[in-house]
Amino acid sequence: MRYPHDKPPVLSLTPGPVPVYPEVLHALSRQVPYDDDLPYSAKYEFVVERLQSAMQLSTKPLILQGEPVLGLEAAAASLIASDDTVLNLVSGPYGRGFGVWARRYGTQVVDLEVPDNQAIDSHAVSDLLKRYPQTAVVSVCHHETPCGTINPINEIGAVVADHGALLIVDAVSSFGGMNTHPEDCQAAIYVTGPAKCLGAPPALTLLGVSTRAWAKMKANPTAPRGSVLSILDWEDAGLGGRRFPFTTSIADINALDAALDLYLAERPQAVWARHDLTARTFRVGIAALSLSIWAASDAIASPTTTVVRLPEGVSEAELLGDLRARYGLLVSGGRGPTTGKAIRVAHMGPAAHPLHAIAALSALGGSLQRLGFDTSPGAAIEAALQVVELST
Amino acid sequence: MRYPHDKPPVLSLTPGPVPVYPEVLHALSRQVPYDDDLPYSAKYEFVVERLQSAMQLSTKPLILQGEPVLGLEAAAASLIASDDTVLNLVSGPYGRGFGVWARRYGTQVVDLEVPDNQAIDSHAVSDLLKRYPQTAVVSVCHHETPCGTINPINEIGAVVADHGALLIVDAVSSFGGMNTHPEDCQAAIYVTGPAKCLGAPPALTLLGVSTRAWAKMKANPTAPRGSVLSILDWEDAGLGGRRFPFTTSIADINALDAALDLYLAERPQAVWARHDLTARTFRVGIAALSLSIWAASDAIASPTTTVVRLPEGVSEAELLGDLRARYGLLVSGGRGPTTGKAIRVAHMGPAAHPLHAIAALSALGGSLQRLGFDTSPGAAIEAALQVVELST
Amino acid sequence: MRYPHDKPPVLSLTPGPVPVYPEVLHALSRQVPYDDDLPYSAKYEFVVERLQSAMQLSTKPLILQGEPVLGLEAAAASLIASDDTVLNLVSGPYGRGFGVWARRYGTQVVDLEVPDNQAIDSHAVSDLLKRYPQTAVVSVCHHETPCGTINPINEIGAVVADHGALLIVDAVSSFGGMNTHPEDCQAAIYVTGPAKCLGAPPALTLLGVSTRAWAKMKANPTAPRGSVLSILDWEDAGLGGRRFPFTTSIADINALDAALDLYLAERPQAVWARHDLTARTFRVGIAALSLSIWAASDAIASPTTTVVRLPEGVSEAELLGDLRARYGLLVSGGRGPTTGKAIRVAHMGPAAHPLHAIAALSALGGSLQRLGFDTSPGAAIEAALQVVELST
Amino acid sequence: MRYPHDKPPVLSLTPGPVPVYPEVLHALSRQVPYDDDLPYSAKYEFVVERLQSAMQLSTKPLILQGEPVLGLEAAAASLIASDDTVLNLVSGPYGRGFGVWARRYGTQVVDLEVPDNQAIDSHAVSDLLKRYPQTAVVSVCHHETPCGTINPINEIGAVVADHGALLIVDAVSSFGGMNTHPEDCQAAIYVTGPAKCLGAPPALTLLGVSTRAWAKMKANPTAPRGSVLSILDWEDAGLGGRRFPFTTSIADINALDAALDLYLAERPQAVWARHDLTARTFRVGIAALSLSIWAASDAIASPTTTVVRLPEGVSEAELLGDLRARYGLLVSGGRGPTTGKAIRVAHMGPAAHPLHAIAALSALGGSLQRLGFDTSPGAAIEAALQVVELST
Known part of the structure; x- marks a missing residue:
C-alpha cells in the first residue's frame, strides 16, 4: 500500500x-463581516485584549496584516534609524537573514555568529556591547527552526537592557509552545505569528511593542508611515473607534480569535x-x-x-x-x-x-x-x- | 500530563x-436546500446512483431516514410475513437481537447459534434448512462488532439461494471496509449505514433490496405502509420527480454524498x-x-x-x-x-x-x-x- | 437575466x-464525537436541558432520531391503546393524515372536521366530548402549513383536560415561531422539530411528554418497545449515564444545540x-x-x-x-x-x-x-x- | 422591533x-495544508492558472500576500524609478492617495484632477502627455468607490500606450463585476483583489503584470527586493517547483480558489x-x-x-x-x-x-x-x- x-x-x-485546530477551521467558516460595522470592530478589540493576555503584555499588542516576515521587516524598518549600530545575533539562517534588513536600515551592523547547531551565549553579547557601546539595537531569533535550537533570549534581554539598547526578537516558532513572552525578555519589538504553536493559518503578524520602542520609532524620521511596512500607522488601530489604516484580513482574524480561545482555555x-x-x-x-x-x-x-x-x-x-x-x-x-x-x-x-x-x-x-x-x-x-x- | x-x-x-472524513465535515456545512427544489432533487438522484455503484447493485438502493437499526427493524417488519418460518443465525449479540424482531413478525423462528467467538458454518445452515424446509427467511449479521468476528455471508447466501429462501444481511459495520456487496451474498435485503467504514455521521440506513424481496414485501399484507417502518413507501422515492414520503435528513444526505465521493475516488x-x-x-x-x-x-x-x-x-x-x-x-x-x-x-x-x-x-x-x-x-x-x- | x-x-x-441559520451550519461542521465518550454525553444532557427551557417544560423533553413524522406516528402507536376512542380534529391535511394512524391503533376514531380554510372551535370539541364521553385521546394539528391556519390549541387543551382525555399536538411548524408550549395547551404529547422555526436541519423529533402520558404509555401493552417507533425506550436516554437505545443522529444534535443557543439568546x-x-x-x-x-x-x-x-x-x-x-x-x-x-x-x-x-x-x-x-x-x-x- | x-x-x-459566497465560506473551512507538500503546490499552480483565465492575461498573474493596498504600494515602489515623471489621474480619494506613493518614488508627479463626481477624459490625458513628454508612468483608479464613478481606462490605456508610457491601474472594486481586464486597458500593472466583486475575504492582491513592466522593474535599481513590498521576488513563485519568498496566506488562497471557481462557472x-x-x-x-x-x-x-x-x-x-x-x-x-x-x-x-x-x-x-x-x-x-x- x-x-x-x-x-x-x-x-x-x-x-x-x-494543520490548524478543528475549532480554528470551524472559525474560518464564519461569515466575513463588514469591517466598519460593530460586530467586527467589537470582536477585533476583544481579540486584541486576549492577545494581550496571551502575550502577558502591559501594552496593547498589534496585529499586522501579513505573515511574520512582514513584522520582522517592519520592525527593522521602523526601529533602526539610519545612524544606528545594530548587533545582530546569528545562530542560524533566520538570524543571518535579519542582517540583510538591518544593513538596509542601519549604518553599521555587527554580527555575532555561532555555529549553526549552537546557541548564542549572553556573555558574548555583553562583551560585544562593551566593544560597540554605540549599539542601539540588538536582534535575535529565539528559535531557529532549521536547526531546532533555542537562544536564551531572557538572559540576552537582560544584558541588552542593562546596556540601554533595544532588542528585536523573532519568536515566530516558539511563542505559544513554550514559556516565552515579550516582557520576559524585555523585548522592544517581539514578533510572532499564529501559524506555528497557536495552530491557526498564516497571514498575520502578532507584535509586542514596548513603550521605549514606540518612542524610538516615533522619533525615527525614516520609520515607514503610509505604508504596509508601517508599524506606526497601526498604533491603536481598530481600538476605541479608531479606523484601520487599511482592510484587515478578516477571515484570519476570525481564526486567530478561535486559536487564542483554545490557548487560554487549555491554559x-x-x-x-x-x-x-x-x-x-x-x-x-x-x-x-x-x-x-x-x-x-x-x-x-x-x-x-x-x-x-x-x-x-x-x-x-x-x-x-x-x-x-x-x-x-x-x-x-x-x-x-x-x-x-x-x-x-x-x-x-x-x-x-x-x-x-x-x-x-x-x-x-x-x-x-x-x-x-x-x-x-x-x-x-x-x-x-x-x-x-x-x-x- | x-x-x-x-x-x-x-x-x-x-x-x-x-470521526468523519474532513471532506464529510466540510459537506455538512453546506446550506440545507429545500427538498422540493431542483438542486436538492437532482443531488438526491445522483447520490442514489453513486450508492448503487458503491453497492454494486443491479437495482436501485434505498436510503431510509434513520440509522441502520431502523433498516433492520423495517426489513423484519416488511419481509417476514406472519406465517413465515425464519432461520436466524446467531454468532453474537446483533444476531441474537434480530431474533426479537423475527419473533415479532414471523410464526416460527429457529436460531442457529455458535459461541460468541466463532463464525456460522454454511454447512450447518444447509443442514438446518433441510430440517426446516418451510424456512422463508434467513437472517445473519455479517460482522459482529462486539466480537470482531466475520460470518461467511457469501457462502451462506449461496446455500440460502439454493434453498429458495430470502436472506436478510446486517452488513452495517463491514460494508465499505471489505469486499462485500448485496449481490455477492445474494441478499434479499442488505442493510448498512454511513457511520462505520464510510466515515460519515449516523442517521441513515443504506438498503439493497432484491427484485424477489420487493415481490415478497408487496405481497405481504402486514408489511408496513404509511409508516416510518415502511420500506415499500420508499420505492423510487425522490427519483424521476417522485415525492418523498416525508422530509429526508438533508444534512446527512449532504454528508453521505461526500463520503461516497471519497469511497469511489480512492477506489x-x-x-x-x-x-x-x-x-x-x-x-x-x-x-x-x-x-x-x-x-x-x-x-x-x-x-x-x-x-x-x-x-x-x-x-x-x-x-x-x-x-x-x-x-x-x-x-x-x-x-x-x-x-x-x-x-x-x-x-x-x-x-x-x-x-x-x-x-x-x-x-x-x-x-x-x-x-x-x-x-x-x-x-x-x-x-x-x-x-x-x-x-x- | x-x-x-x-x-x-x-x-x-x-x-x-x-435554509438554516449560519451558526447552525457552522455547528454542523463540528467533528462527530463518539457517542459513548464524555464530550458527547455531556453535550447531549446539556441540549436536553436547554430544550426543556425552550419548551418551558416541567418534565424532560425527548429527542427522537427521525423527523417529526416519526414522533407523530410514535405518539399514536404509544398513547392510543387498542380499546381507545380517539377524537381527531381536522382542519387540513395533517389533521386528516393523523386519522390514519389513530385508526391503526384505536378502536374508534371520531373526526371533527372544518373546512380547510377555517380553524377548530373549542366549543365544538367540548360538544363532541360530551357525545363521546369515552374519548381517551384527542389529536390536533396546531398549524396546518398547507392552509396557513392556526387552531386554538390552548383553548382546546383546556376543554380536553376538563374532560380528562389526553391531547396529542402536532406543533411542528409553529413551535419556535410563536408563543406555544406543551404545558400551555396541556398536551400529553407535543410533537415538534428543528427544521421549521428553529432554523436547523430536519432529522429529529422534539417531544414534550406529560406525566399522565408516561403513565398511559407504560400501561399500554401495545405501546412499541424495542422499536424505532418506541417512545418508552427513550425515557431518560442519554441522561445520567443511561445508554441510548441506538445511535443518535450526532450531526443533527450538534445543529440542534446551536439552534437552541440562538433561540434562547435572541430571547x-x-x-x-x-x-x-x-x-x-x-x-x-x-x-x-x-x-x-x-x-x-x-x-x-x-x-x-x-x-x-x-x-x-x-x-x-x-x-x-x-x-x-x-x-x-x-x-x-x-x-x-x-x-x-x-x-x-x-x-x-x-x-x-x-x-x-x-x-x-x-x-x-x-x-x-x-x-x-x-x-x-x-x-x-x-x-x-x-x-x-x-x-x- | x-x-x-x-x-x-x-x-x-x-x-x-x-459577505462572501457560501461556497467560499465552505472553502475556508478546508484544512490548511503544508505549503511545501504537493497537494498545496499543485493547488496553487491551479489557482494561478484560473486567475490567468479570469483576468484574460497572456502572462502569469501574481498573487501578493496582502490586501490590494500592498499591491498598489508595491506597484509604485517597483515600477517608478527615482528619475521618473508620473502622471497621476485623480477623480477621487484613491487616485489622490496614489499620488503620495508616486511622489515617494518618482522625481516629478503631475496630477490631472477632475471634480469628485466626474470621470477623467482621455483627451485631457493625451494633452498632458504632450506637455510632459518625459512621462514614464501614468496611474489611474478605475472605480472610485467613495464616489461611485468609473474612469474610461481602456481609452486612457490606449492614449498611454501610444505615448509609450506605462499604466498602473487600480481596479480593486471593479474587476469581476464588469468587463475589465489588464490587457483591455494595456495596463503595465493592474491591481485588484478578491474581497469586492469576487466575493472572497480580503488579504490578497491579484496582480496583472505586463512584459514591459517586468523589464522596467528589473532595470529599476530601487525596485524592492527581499521585501514584502517586492513584486520581483514573486516572479513565478510557487510555479514549477519554485519556492515562495515567504509563507502564503493559505486559508485565503483556499477561498480565492473557490471564488474563481464560482466566477468562471457562472460565466x-x-x-x-x-x-x-x-x-x-x-x-x-x-x-x-x-x-x-x-x-x-x-x-x-x-x-x-x-x-x-x-x-x-x-x-x-x-x-x-x-x-x-x-x-x-x-x-x-x-x-x-x-x-x-x-x-x-x-x-x-x-x-x-x-x-x-x-x-x-x-x-x-x-x-x-x-x-x-x-x-x-x-x-x-x-x-x-x-x-x-x-x-x-
Whole structure:
C-alpha cells in the first residue's frame, strides 16, 4: 500500500504552517463581516485584549496584516534609524537573514555568529556591547527552526537592557509552545505569528511593542508611515473607534480569535507542558534509534521542533518519500545549513502530542530499516513510553 | 500530563460512530436546500446512483431516514410475513437481537447459534434448512462488532439461494471496509449505514433490496405502509420527480454524498486494502504484546474492528481510562458477551491507517505495563512494522 | 437575466426545511464525537436541558432520531391503546393524515372536521366530548402549513383536560415561531422539530411528554418497545449515564444545540415578535396587491406561513417559475386542498424578517403583472412599510 | 422591533469587504495544508492558472500576500524609478492617495484632477502627455468607490500606450463585476483583489503584470527586493517547483480558489450582467425616490457601487442607523469627499442581485419617510420592477 503524494498525509508534523485546530477551521467558516460595522470592530478589540493576555503584555499588542516576515521587516524598518549600530545575533539562517534588513536600515551592523547547531551565549553579547557601546539595537531569533535550537533570549534581554539598547526578537516558532513572552525578555519589538504553536493559518503578524520602542520609532524620521511596512500607522488601530489604516484580513482574524480561545482555555502552562513532553518523548526515542539531533545539546534543543541528523548513506529525499508513501507521515527536510543533512519533525499546536511523537518514531524506525540503516524501533518505542509514563 | 475526559481525544479508534472524513465535515456545512427544489432533487438522484455503484447493485438502493437499526427493524417488519418460518443465525449479540424482531413478525423462528467467538458454518445452515424446509427467511449479521468476528455471508447466501429462501444481511459495520456487496451474498435485503467504514455521521440506513424481496414485501399484507417502518413507501422515492414520503435528513444526505465521493475516488479495492492492512498490522502487534484476540482464529477476525481480550488482572475501565488520560487514545470497551472482558479497537474509514494501529499498539503496551501486565511494546512495534514493510 | 433552476435561489421562503441559520451550519461542521465518550454525553444532557427551557417544560423533553413524522406516528402507536376512542380534529391535511394512524391503533376514531380554510372551535370539541364521553385521546394539528391556519390549541387543551382525555399536538411548524408550549395547551404529547422555526436541519423529533402520558404509555401493552417507533425506550436516554437505545443522529444534535443557543439568546419573545411582524407586513402587502390569503380570517392566519390564493388565470407553476427565474425567489406551491390554488410563503427562523417579506411582495407584484394580473406593487410596498414603521 | 447593532445585519450591501459566497465560506473551512507538500503546490499552480483565465492575461498573474493596498504600494515602489515623471489621474480619494506613493518614488508627479463626481477624459490625458513628454508612468483608479464613478481606462490605456508610457491601474472594486481586464486597458500593472466583486475575504492582491513592466522593474535599481513590498521576488513563485519568498496566506488562497471557481462557472459575462442589472434597477429606483446619485451622469456611474446623495436635512448617521435598526440593512456612509453627504450601496459579488436592490430601495424609502423626507417608495419599486421586467 502506498499513500499518493497528491493527497493529504495521514499525519503532518511540519514546522508550520501547521494543520490548524478543528475549532480554528470551524472559525474560518464564519461569515466575513463588514469591517466598519460593530460586530467586527467589537470582536477585533476583544481579540486584541486576549492577545494581550496571551502575550502577558502591559501594552496593547498589534496585529499586522501579513505573515511574520512582514513584522520582522517592519520592525527593522521602523526601529533602526539610519545612524544606528545594530548587533545582530546569528545562530542560524533566520538570524543571518535579519542582517540583510538591518544593513538596509542601519549604518553599521555587527554580527555575532555561532555555529549553526549552537546557541548564542549572553556573555558574548555583553562583551560585544562593551566593544560597540554605540549599539542601539540588538536582534535575535529565539528559535531557529532549521536547526531546532533555542537562544536564551531572557538572559540576552537582560544584558541588552542593562546596556540601554533595544532588542528585536523573532519568536515566530516558539511563542505559544513554550514559556516565552515579550516582557520576559524585555523585548522592544517581539514578533510572532499564529501559524506555528497557536495552530491557526498564516497571514498575520502578532507584535509586542514596548513603550521605549514606540518612542524610538516615533522619533525615527525614516520609520515607514503610509505604508504596509508601517508599524506606526497601526498604533491603536481598530481600538476605541479608531479606523484601520487599511482592510484587515478578516477571515484570519476570525481564526486567530478561535486559536487564542483554545490557548487560554487549555491554559498556557498546560500547552507548554504538552509541547515539552512531546519533544522530550521524541528526543529520547531518537537517541534509542541510534540517531542524533542537530542541536549540540539537549539543553538548547527546541520543544517545538526536533531536527534529526540523517545517518550516513540515507538521503533526505528517499527518507521523506518513504515516510509519506508508506506511513502517510509528512515531516520536513532541512533548510539552510541542514538542507540534505537533516529532517525536521515539529511538535506545534495541534501536533504536539506524545502519541504523535511515538507514531513518528515508529515510522522513522521502519523507513530507516528499509533504507538500510541498522536501528531498533522497538527500543525507541520502549524508551519513549518511559518518558510518557514518568510524566505524571 | 493528563488528557481531560471532557475534551475530544487525540485519536479515536471506536467502532462507529467514527470521526468523519474532513471532506464529510466540510459537506455538512453546506446550506440545507429545500427538498422540493431542483438542486436538492437532482443531488438526491445522483447520490442514489453513486450508492448503487458503491453497492454494486443491479437495482436501485434505498436510503431510509434513520440509522441502520431502523433498516433492520423495517426489513423484519416488511419481509417476514406472519406465517413465515425464519432461520436466524446467531454468532453474537446483533444476531441474537434480530431474533426479537423475527419473533415479532414471523410464526416460527429457529436460531442457529455458535459461541460468541466463532463464525456460522454454511454447512450447518444447509443442514438446518433441510430440517426446516418451510424456512422463508434467513437472517445473519455479517460482522459482529462486539466480537470482531466475520460470518461467511457469501457462502451462506449461496446455500440460502439454493434453498429458495430470502436472506436478510446486517452488513452495517463491514460494508465499505471489505469486499462485500448485496449481490455477492445474494441478499434479499442488505442493510448498512454511513457511520462505520464510510466515515460519515449516523442517521441513515443504506438498503439493497432484491427484485424477489420487493415481490415478497408487496405481497405481504402486514408489511408496513404509511409508516416510518415502511420500506415499500420508499420505492423510487425522490427519483424521476417522485415525492418523498416525508422530509429526508438533508444534512446527512449532504454528508453521505461526500463520503461516497471519497469511497469511489480512492477506489473501493484500495479502501479495503487499507482496512485489511491496518487490521493485520494491529493483530500481529497484539500477538507480540502477548495478548490474544477474541475471535477464535485470524481467519474469522474482522478487518474493521479488532476485539482484544483483556489479560488477567487488568480491568476494562482502568485500561480505557489510562489510554485516554495518558495517551489521548479513545477505544471502546466490550459489548454483550465481551463486556468487561475485552476492548475494541476499530479500523474504520478515516481511522483505517496502519500508522494509527501502530500508535494504538504503543499506547496499549504502555498502559498495560503501567497496569502491571508484563508485555513488550517494542516487540509489538517491530512486528507491526514488518507487516507494513511487506505490504508492497 | 434568468436564474438557473439547478442553482440555489437568492432568497428561499419555503415552509421547511428552511435554509438554516449560519451558526447552525457552522455547528454542523463540528467533528462527530463518539457517542459513548464524555464530550458527547455531556453535550447531549446539556441540549436536553436547554430544550426543556425552550419548551418551558416541567418534565424532560425527548429527542427522537427521525423527523417529526416519526414522533407523530410514535405518539399514536404509544398513547392510543387498542380499546381507545380517539377524537381527531381536522382542519387540513395533517389533521386528516393523523386519522390514519389513530385508526391503526384505536378502536374508534371520531373526526371533527372544518373546512380547510377555517380553524377548530373549542366549543365544538367540548360538544363532541360530551357525545363521546369515552374519548381517551384527542389529536390536533396546531398549524396546518398547507392552509396557513392556526387552531386554538390552548383553548382546546383546556376543554380536553376538563374532560380528562389526553391531547396529542402536532406543533411542528409553529413551535419556535410563536408563543406555544406543551404545558400551555396541556398536551400529553407535543410533537415538534428543528427544521421549521428553529432554523436547523430536519432529522429529529422534539417531544414534550406529560406525566399522565408516561403513565398511559407504560400501561399500554401495545405501546412499541424495542422499536424505532418506541417512545418508552427513550425515557431518560442519554441522561445520567443511561445508554441510548441506538445511535443518535450526532450531526443533527450538534445543529440542534446551536439552534437552541440562538433561540434562547435572541430571547423567545423577540423571536416570536420577529415572526409576527414579518407575517403581518406580508399580509398587509398581499391585501394591497389585491390578493387574498387562504385563511378565512386574519385572526386564524399563521405567523409562520402565509398561504396566498392564486388569482383567476394565474397558474401555480408559471408563478413559481417566474419568481424563481426572474427574481431568484423560492416559495412553495400548495399542498393537499391548496394544490394548484395557492402559493405558500413562509416566515420561519432565519427567513422571518420584514425585509424579506417586502422583497417577496415586490417580486410577487412584478411576476403577477407579467402574468397579466392587474395589481399594484407600489401600493403593496407602501402598505407594508407602514406596518414596519408602526412596529416600534 | 429593532435589530441590535452588535448582531450581523439581515442584508449587507457594503462596498467590500463583502459577505462572501457560501461556497467560499465552505472553502475556508478546508484544512490548511503544508505549503511545501504537493497537494498545496499543485493547488496553487491551479489557482494561478484560473486567475490567468479570469483576468484574460497572456502572462502569469501574481498573487501578493496582502490586501490590494500592498499591491498598489508595491506597484509604485517597483515600477517608478527615482528619475521618473508620473502622471497621476485623480477623480477621487484613491487616485489622490496614489499620488503620495508616486511622489515617494518618482522625481516629478503631475496630477490631472477632475471634480469628485466626474470621470477623467482621455483627451485631457493625451494633452498632458504632450506637455510632459518625459512621462514614464501614468496611474489611474478605475472605480472610485467613495464616489461611485468609473474612469474610461481602456481609452486612457490606449492614449498611454501610444505615448509609450506605462499604466498602473487600480481596479480593486471593479474587476469581476464588469468587463475589465489588464490587457483591455494595456495596463503595465493592474491591481485588484478578491474581497469586492469576487466575493472572497480580503488579504490578497491579484496582480496583472505586463512584459514591459517586468523589464522596467528589473532595470529599476530601487525596485524592492527581499521585501514584502517586492513584486520581483514573486516572479513565478510557487510555479514549477519554485519556492515562495515567504509563507502564503493559505486559508485565503483556499477561498480565492473557490471564488474563481464560482466566477468562471457562472460565466464572467453573466456575472457582469448581474451586477449591471442590479445597479440599473437600483439607480432607476433612486431617481423615482426623488434622490440623485453622486456621479455626474449615469454614463459614468459604477455597476458595482451606487453612491446616493443625502437629501437636505437627512443626516448620514440617522439614515444608516434607521436602516440597520429597523430593516436590518447595512450600507455604508460616504468616504472622503462624500463623507456626511452620501451613502454607498454596493452591488458586489453575492450581493449583486436585483432582488436585493429592490429590498434596499424599499428600506431606503421607508427610512427616509420616517426621517421627514417626502418620497414615494411605491413609485420606486414600480420603476425598479420595470427594469427587471425589461431585462430579458
